[in-house]
Amino acid sequence: MQKRALISVSDKTGVVEFARGLKELGYEVVSTGGTAKKLREAGVEVTYISEVTGFPEILDGRVKTLHPKVHGGILARRTAEHLQELAANDIVPIDIVAVNLYPFRATIQKAGVTLQEAIENIDIGGPTMVRAAAKNFEHVVIVVNPGRYPEVLRELQEQGKVTRETRLQLAVEAFAHTAEYDRLITEYLSKIAAKKEDKFPPVFILSGIRAMNLRYGENPHQQAAFYREEGVEGACVSTARQLQGKELSFNNIADINAAFELVREFNRPAAVVIKHTNPCGVAVADNLADAYCRAFNADPVSAFGGIVGFNRQVDAATAREMVKTFLEAVIAPGYTDEALEILGEKESLRVLATGDMSPTNQDYEVKKVNGGFLVQELDRGKVTENDLKVVTEKKPTREQVEDLLFAWKVVKHVKSNAIVVAKGGVTLGVGAGQMNRVGAARIALEQAGDQVRGAVLASDAFFPFADTVEQAARAGITAIIQPGGSLRDEESIRAANKHGIAMVFTGMRHFKH
Known part of the structure; x- marks a missing residue:
């Protein structure tokens, strides 16, 4: 039986290599619009979707994959009854679906975007194919993340199939992909539809991508993980890069966040030492080294094993002062090469860099309670x-x-x-x-x-x-x-x-x- 893959992607990263690899393995590649054009320009033989459906794309491309010959091929179980029904209706099973969706997030982040532009970037056929393939993961491979292409090709090359374990993982990613997509649309339209007095939508959807499993939570008997919200821009603990040191713990992340959010309040060079999310020493000065020394000496007993935050690039003089004692972690916009070399003497010290001090695009915070959660605006109140x-x-x-x-x-x-x-x-x-x-x-x-x-x-x-x-x-x-x-x-x-x-x-x- 002819093996068939349907590829229709907005993010075209790695798609040519993926399609070429599938062709070498004997797959027919079916594609749509821009994806088909890109593959053909790269010399990859492609069957255009209209050749499969026998029906042209209509309504400015709003309808192109919503057809029984597409969804029948995706949703069919590989049972004798389903395969007979496919044959009776001249439908070829689709074994691999590689789809990611219209760039709705990027669209609504554009300055001056209109409601109509946003509406036209709400994908309909894409999520339908993704959900169909994920539902039928026992028989169909669904790939929404281009980073998974090499893994899928490797398993096909080595085993002739993608393992059930991988197919299930890919299905989970697929449903998460469409869930986040729908969350973005819901959030965007809710803001437009909201009454003036209604700051928050009637349904609040929170999602995150697991950045790491943590050794444990606040205490060793509690399991924990750290999740990053998608679309976060600006300097914060979630977007910071760890340059050295041990893995971050649950308490480290909470304390690092507290340190950075406090130190960003100041315009002058500032240093903050945090313990259990509370500051034990805060200081401003004409240079960072003096600010750190003053902050540390404000309460040196509590500062031992603390978390330090800076609002300037850390220089060598500051780093020399820091390595004189035991600290858990430090977060700053950046570090000079000499400072990093000095901090490297403390191999376990967690060193994080945010790149700059730009504000994030977040405007709310969430606190979990048993059975629900509280949502409020971030406290950005300033007093002059x-x-x-x-x-x-x-x-x-x-x-x-x-x-x-x-x-x-x-x-x-x-x-x-x-x-x-x-x-x-x-x-x-x-x-x-x-x-x-x-x-x-x-x-x-x-x-x-x-x-x-x-x-x-x-x-x-x-x-x-x-x-x-x-x-x-x-x-x-x-x-x-x-x-x-x-x-x-x-x-x-x-x-x-x-x-x-x-x-x-x-x-x-x-x-x-």
């Missing part, structure tokens, strides 16, 4: 000096304003309840994840020690009582930044006035659960 409302008799000095804004950027990334004490562009104390704000303040102030006098304090949410201000005053805090909005704001303001503390309201809260 012009946004600050001075509510006390004493106004902050220029230096205090700079420190207040610095501390505010840091406290945004600390688990609530959160308090940050800072001075001179470096954190002195961080109180994270406490059940009450006074407890968070106590931790941050105690950690700051003798350096607290003349420092500023940032709170991620308003003060429900004046007790935190009183505590800050006793420690020697001279300026406070907080959102405001409490029914007892006046009590906190009076306490600040009583102790000569400058206090500003931002009008913006930064809870982080």
Whole structure:
């Protein structure tokens, strides 16, 4: 029986070599439109789809493969009954289907794309063939990923067939391919159809490609994996390249993400040291080495075994400081050759490069709960000096304003309840994840020690009582930044006035659960 392969691809990577390999193995290659043209230009003999169906492409190419002679050939089981039925209807079985879909993602990412352009790039025949072949994987090989072509050819050459295990894997890839395609279309059309007050669609579909299996999750008894969302652009932990070091762990990835998302808040050279997704040291300086040393020395005990994030290319001077202690991982836009050579002394140190500091095209985050998930916009709220409302008799000095804004950027990334004490562009104390704000303040102030006098304090949410201000005053805090909005704001303001503390309201809260 004549072996037949149907090839119709948008991504034509490797398609000529694949088709030529199939021809050498005795397959008839059936193709459509642009794919047939490319194969013929490369000297590969092709049967055009209309020669199979006996029907021309119609409606500007909207209908070309939706035909019994195509789908009968794909969906037929290789039983005597089905094969007799195919023969009675002059249908040849199709053994291999290589199809990937119209570039819908690329289309909707174009500037100024119209709805009509997007609609015309919704593939109909392609997904139908993919799903049909995947359904019939017991008898048909479906290939949607060009990277699989060599494997398929190798198995055919060595064994005369593609193994059932591979066919099943390919079918799973195929259904994932069409599922992601439909997700993109659903998301795009939902945004167009949404009512003004409806920020999120009635059905929220989340998908990802497994980037790696992890040794375990947060604890050794938990299995885990890391998934990347398709279409993510910009600098982030998902798009970063690992240049050296051990495999990343579940906790590494979470901490690296926390480090990079915090350090990107700053324009000046900055360094962040993270432990358990909370910053234990953050600093800005005129150069990266100084910023790192200040951040590390803010809490050297906690920094041991930490994750470091930078917003500049790491140079040799910074690398020399880093190798003086044990660190788990570092993420930065890049590294000089000399810096990489120095960091290479720590073979297990995980070194990641993002390439730049460009923002990503992501606008939401998801938190899983048992039985569901929460979706919200990313917290991209910014506060500038012009946004600050001075509510006390004493106004902050220029230096205090700079420190207040610095501390505010840091406290945004600390688990609530959160308090940050800072001075001179470096954190002195961080109180994270406490059940009450006074407890968070106590931790941050105690950690700051003798350096607290003349420092500023940032709170991620308003003060429900004046007790935190009183505590800050006793420690020697001279300026406070907080959102405001409490029914007892006046009590906190009076306490600040009583102790000569400058206090500003931002009008913006930064809870982080």
